[in-house]
Each structure stands twice: as structure tokens, then as C-alpha cells.
Amino acid sequence: MSSTTTTRPNGLALFILPSALMFALFFFLPIGLMALMSVLTGNPVVMPKVAFTTRHYARMVGDPYYLEVIWTTIRIGLVTTLVALAIGYPLAHWMARIKSRAGHALLLMAVLAPMLTGIVVRTFAWMTLLSDKGVVNQTLMSLGLISQPLKLMYTETGIVVGLVHIYVPFMVLTLTGVIGRIDERLEQAAENLGASPLRAFLEVTLPLSLPGILAGSLLVFALAISAYVTPILLGGFQIMTLPILIYQQISANFNVGFAAALGIVLLVISLMLVIAYNRALGLVSGQRELQ
Amino acid sequence: MQTAASNSASLPVAQQAASVRTPGPIRHYGRYLYLAINIAILVFLLAPIAIVVVFALNPTPFIQFPPVGVSLRWFEKFFASRDFMHALGFSLEVAVLTTLSATLLGASAALALARGNLPGTRLIVATMLSPLMLPAILTGLALFQTYVLLDVGRPTWGLVAGHTLVTLPYVVRTTLAVLHNFDMRLEEAAQNLGASPVRTFFEVTLPLIKPGVLAGAIFAFIVSFDQFPVSLFLVSPGNETLPVTLFNYLKFDLDGTIGAASVVSIVLAFVVVIGLDRTVGLRSYVKL
Numbered sequence: 175m176s177s178t179t180t181t182r183p184n185g186l187a188l189f190i191l192p193s194a195l196m197f198a199l200f201f202f203l204p205i206g207l208m209a210l211m212s213v214l215t216g217n218p219v220v221m222p223k224v225a226f227t228t229r230h231y232a233r234m235v236g237d238p239y240y241l242e243v244i245w246t247t248i249r250i251g252l253v254t255t256l257v258a259l260a261i262g263y264p265l266a267h268w269m270a271r272i273k274s275r276a277g278h279a280l281l282l283m284a285v286l287a288p289m290l291t292g293i294v295v296r297t298f299a300w301m302t303l304l305s306d307k308g309v310v311n312q313t314l315m316s317l318g319l320i321s322q323p324l325k326l327m328y329t330e331t332g333i334v335v336g337l338v339h340i341y342v343p344f345m346v347l348t349l350t351g352v353i354g355r356i357d358e359r360l361e362q363a364a365e366n367l368g369a370s371p372l373r374a375f376l377e378v379t380l381p382l383s384l385p386g387i388l389a390g391s392l393l394v395f396a397l398a399i400s401a402y403v404t405p406i407l408l409g410g411f412q413i414m415t416l417p418i419l420i421y422q423q424i425s426a427n428f429n430v431g432f433a434a435a436l437g438i439v440l441l442v443i444s445l446m447l448v449i450a451y452n453r454a455l456g457l458v459s460g461q462r463e464l465q
Numbered sequence: 466m467q468t469a470a471s472n473s474a475s476l477p478v479a480q481q482a483a484s485v486r487t488p489g490p491i492r493h494y495g496r497y498l499y500l501a502i503n504i505a506i507l508v509f510l511l512a513p514i515a516i517v518v519v520f521a522l523n524p525t526p527f528i529q530f531p532p533v534g535v536s537l538r539w540f541e542k543f544f545a546s547r548d549f550m551h552a553l554g555f556s557l558e559v560a561v562l563t564t565l566s567a568t569l570l571g572a573s574a575a576l577a578l579a580r581g582n583l584p585g586t587r588l589i590v591a592t593m594l595s596p597l598m599l600p601a602i603l604t605g606l607a608l609f610q611t612y613v614l615l616d617v618g619r620p621t622w623g624l625v626a627g628h629t630l631v632t633l634p635y636v637v638r639t640t641l642a643v644l645h646n647f648d649m650r651l652e653e654a655a656q657n658l659g660a661s662p663v664r665t666f667f668e669v670t671l672p673l674i675k676p677g678v679l680a681g682a683i684f685a686f687i688v689s690f691d692q693f694p695v696s697l698f699l700v701s702p703g704n705e706t707l708p709v710t711l712f713n714y715l716k717f718d719l720d721g722t723i724g725a726a727s728v729v730s731i732v733l734a735f736v737v738v739i740g741l742d743r744t745v746g747l748r749s750y751v752k753l
Contacts, residue, residue, distance in 0.1 A: 183581050184580070186577050186580040187583050189577035192569070197593070200630050204607035205607050207611050217613070261509065264499070264502050264506060265503055284510060288513075288514065294715065298719075299727075301715070302530075396598050399600075400600025407715060421698075424698070430613070434606075441599065444598065
């Protein structure tokens with residue numbers, strides 16, 4: 175990445191071509207076609223007369239149901255992000271500051287283990303935990319704390335719990351990298367100058383880790399709003415989010431044009447998040463260069 | 466919590482220094498609180514995985530807690546099921562093909578990006594990593610529409626192409642990480658000693674970047690094996706990957722078979738990772 179000098183590309187540059195072709199054919203072309211389908215009245219291959227239209231987008235804006243779906247998706251994403259940050263930060267801090275190599279390796283394994291477990295498997299785990307006869311309700315009832323099972327599944331809360339579990343490792347790994355780069359001596363200096371540990375954390379570590387907080391949050395938000403499995407299984411087909419709606423348009427209605435328009439909306443939101451994420455991480459590396 | 470957090474640095478030396486400065490119980494309570502919170506978070510992260518194992522071994526035909534016994538009936542049912550076995554085989558096939566293509570493409574791209582003096586490297590890297598952040602469900606949808614428009618059906622290569630796209634970023638990232646820490650003087654030394662560029666590549670460059678490439682390959686395998694959103698759009702009925710089969714099963718049944726299938730896929734992922742860690746030492750090469 176540092177090769178932005180004035181030297182000309184050499185022979186090794188040719189090695190980029192297979193990937194470039196791959197991206198052109200299987201990434202840019204399909205996304206371009208999706209954008210095209212979102213403004214066409216039908217499938218140009220099957221139907222001889224297709225015209226440009228904005229009706230798919232008009233349908234989305236005109237019907238409060240679709241706006242509600244978009245808002246539900248964003249709301250679930252926001253809550254998931256906040257919870258993931260709240261539980262990800264302490265763990266990331268511990269991982270970044272722990273001195274024992276074995277301790278660090280164990281923590282890393284604990285964070286990676288859920289990531290190595292597929293999304294469907296982890297969602298199944300949460301179904302067994304949160305359902306009416308699930309582990310949480312059975313335990314609480316046998317302890318006599320509740321008489322009726324709590325409604326944990328088929329609610330937004332259930333979806334958020336599942337999503338947090340799936341995406342918190344991404345938050346932890348992003349934050350660990352950033353906190354690890356903060357010079358511990360800064361904290362110690364603050365404490366030597368009389369700051370309490372709390373104040374040293376709030377005024378030194380926390381502000382310096384803000385770019386990491388931003389980057390991790392954007393990453394988790396982007397992942398959470400595009401989740402499909404967890405919302406559909408833990409929401410029991412009762413809570414509609416954008417990805418669920420997109421798949422439904424394809425599988426049940428075969429409305430490719432409307433699915434494409436919904437896809438473009440999700441794409442635009444995600445692209446903005448990607449750009450913001452890269453800028454946040456740019457702040458981190460900028461900071462490192464200053465040191 | 467924050468009191469505790471700032472206290473984490475208290476390791477032997479720091480702790481001694483700290484206790485000289487501000488002795489007293491607050492620091493200790495903070496430390497305990499910090500540990501307690503973190504242990505609770507670890508339990509949250511790991512308990513669901515343990516629960517899956519419990520239900521895979523619990524013999525009752527529905528989800529019941531506490532478990533009543535230990536049996537292998539769900540594993541028998543899983544391994545006896547033609548659907549699950551076909552899905553497992555197909556998933557492995559797709560994961561192997563994906564790993565091969567993503568590793569070849571990703572490693573050569575990383576080499577070009579680190580050494581090719583390409584203009585706009587930052588933009589290219591950002592583009593190549595973007596499938597990690599863009600919703601995979603969109604990659605699936607866009608490819609599905611393309612295959613429909615081009616009338617190619619739902620071939621296995623189409624699925625592998627989709628998987629390659631979402632796994633390639635991992636290979637690019639791990640390989641670039643190694644290339645950046647790479648002492649280029651080693652290559653210069655080899656050439657000064659008379660090695661041809663090709664020989665230098667095979668005898669110096671390749672062995673040195675191998676750990677990064679392998680780490681990327683392992684990520685590619687696991688991500689492909691667990692991939693769901695892209696597969697959802699691209700699999701054909703009767704030729705589904707394991708996650709899709711599990712998902713369809715879960716919509717109607719919630720018995721121990723899923724637990725058994727989950728344990729099998731978890732074990733598989735761990736075997737692959739630990740195997741690689743043993744052979745090349747994954748940790749030191751994956752920048753986290």
C-alpha cells in the first residue's frame with residue numbers, strides 16, 4: 175500500500191488481473207444489473223417490451239409498510255450496535271492489556287470460537303435458550319422466579335440478543351487492535367499526575383479509542399442490518415426486516431425489480447457505512463503515524 | 466465498570482506501583498468488578514456453544530432442559546440422513562473449490578498490490594475488501610439476478626464464484642499483512658547472490674509469505690463452509706449446502722439432529738484451525 179511512488183507498474187502488477195476479472199464479472203456486473211433491474215418494468219430477457227420506471231422506488235416511499243420495515247431494520251441494527259459496544263469494550267480492553275501470553279491466547283480463542291461456529295448453528299443455540307420451553311425460561315421457572323414463560327423469542331429483544339452474540343467478536347477484534355496501540359504509559363502518566371483510574375480512563379484511554387469505537391460500531395451496524403437468518407428464525411417470521419423482505423420478494427412473489435430496488439437501498443446504506451468505516455480506521459492509522 | 470477498566474493494567478509491577486500511590490480497597494473492588502464483568506461476557510459468548518453440545522447429546526425428541534441423559538441417537542440420525550450427508554458432502558466440495566480459487570486469486574492480487582507499483586493501490590485494496598462489509602445477501606441477490614438474466618441456471622461454479630468473492634478479502638488481507646512485514650532486502654540479497662527473479666520468488670518470497678497465504682486459506686475454508694446468505698440465493702433444490710439444509714430443517718423441527726449437525730460442523734472448523742495453528746502458527750501471522 176505504500177507503493178504510491180512515481181515508479182511505473184512492474185511485471186508483478188499483472189497478478190492483479192485474475193482478481194480484477196473476478197470482480198468485474200461477479201461483483202460489478204451483477205450489482206450494475208441489479209441497479210438496472212431496479213428501474214425496469216420487467217425482465218428484459220423474457221419480456222420484449224420493457225421500459226424504464228421509478229415505480230419500484232415509488233412503491234417503497236409511498237407505502238408506510240416498507241418505510242416501517244426499513245426503520246425496523248435500522249432500529250434493530252442500532253440497538254445491536256450499542257449493546258455490542260457495551261459488552262465488547264470491556265473484553266477488548268482486557269485482551270489488549272493482558273500481559274500473560276497464555277491468557278491472551280485463551281481470550282482470543284474464546285472470542286474466535288463463536289466466529290468459527292456458523293450463523294445457523296448459533297441461531298439454533300439461541301432458539302434453544304430463548305424459546306418458551308427453552309433453557310432460560312425453564313431455569314427461571316424451576317427457581318420459582320416466574321410462573322409464566324417470558325416471551326423472549328419472536329420479539330425484537332430476542333433478535334437483538336442473537337445478533338449481538340454473532341457480531342460482538344467483530345467489535346472486540348476491532349477495539350482490541352485500537353486499544354492495544356494506545357501507549358499504556360499515557361494512562362500511567364495521568365495517574366502519576368494524580369488522576370483517579372476512572373478519570374485516567376475517561377480522559378485518556380476512552381478518547382484515544384474513539385476511532386476504534388466508531389469503526390467497530392459501523393462494522394457491527396453494517397453486519398446487523400444485513401442479517402437474514404437470525405431475524406427470521408428468532409423473529410419467527412413475525413418481524414420484517416429489509417433482508418427478509420428482499421428474499422421474500424424473490425422466493426414468494428418473484429418480483430425481481432422490487433427486490434432489486436430494495437437491494438439498492440440496502441447497498442447505498444452499506445456503502446455509506448463502508449466509507450465511514452474506512453475513514454474511522456484511517457484516523458487510527460493517522461494517529462499511529464503521529465506517534 | 467470504567468473504574469475497573471482503567472485498572473486492568475495492574476499487573477505485578479504496575480500493581481505494586483499503584484498500591485504505593487493509592488492504597489485502599491477501591492482499587493481492589495474495581496479490579497474484581499472488571500474481572501466479573503469480563504467473565505460474564507465470556508459466559509455469554511461461550512454458553513450458547515456449550516448448550517448446542519448439551520442438546521446434541523440429550524435423548525429427548527424435543528428441546529428439554531435440564532437434560533435427562535446422554536445418547537448418540539441424534540448423531541446416528543444425522544449420519545444416517547441422506548439429505549444431511551449429501552449437504553455435508555456438497556458443502557465440503559464447495560468449500561474446497563472456494564478455498565483453492567480464493568487463495569490463488571487473493572494471494573496473487575496481494576503480491577501485485579504490495580510489489581507491482583500499481584497506481585491507486587489504496588482504492589483497489591478497499592474495493593477488494595468491500596465484500597466483507599457489503600451485505601452478503603446483496604452479493605447473493607445480484608448474482609442470482611445475473612444468472613437468471615444470462616439463463617445459466619444455478620450451477621455449482623456459480624455458487625463457488627459467489628463464495629470466492631466473499632472469501633477472497635480474507636486471503637488478500639492476511640497475505641498483505643505478511644508482505645508488509647517482509648524484509649525486502651532478503652530478495653535483494655538472493656538476487657545479488659545470483660538467483661534469477663523466478664528462483665528468488667520460489668525460494669525466498671513464497672516460503673516467507675506462505676503462513677499468511679495459509680491463514681487466509683483457512684479463513685476462506687471456514688467462511689465458505691459456514692456461508693449462508695450467498696448460498697441461500699444460489700443453491701438449487703436437491704443440491705443444498707449444509708447451512709441451507711440446517712436452516713430449512715430449523716424452520717419446522719427443533720430436535721437434537723440440528724445439535725448433532727452443529728457439533729459436527731464446529732468440530733470440523735476447530736480441527737481445521739488447530740491443525741493450521743500447529744503447522745504454521747496462525748496467531749503470529751493474523752493481525753487482529
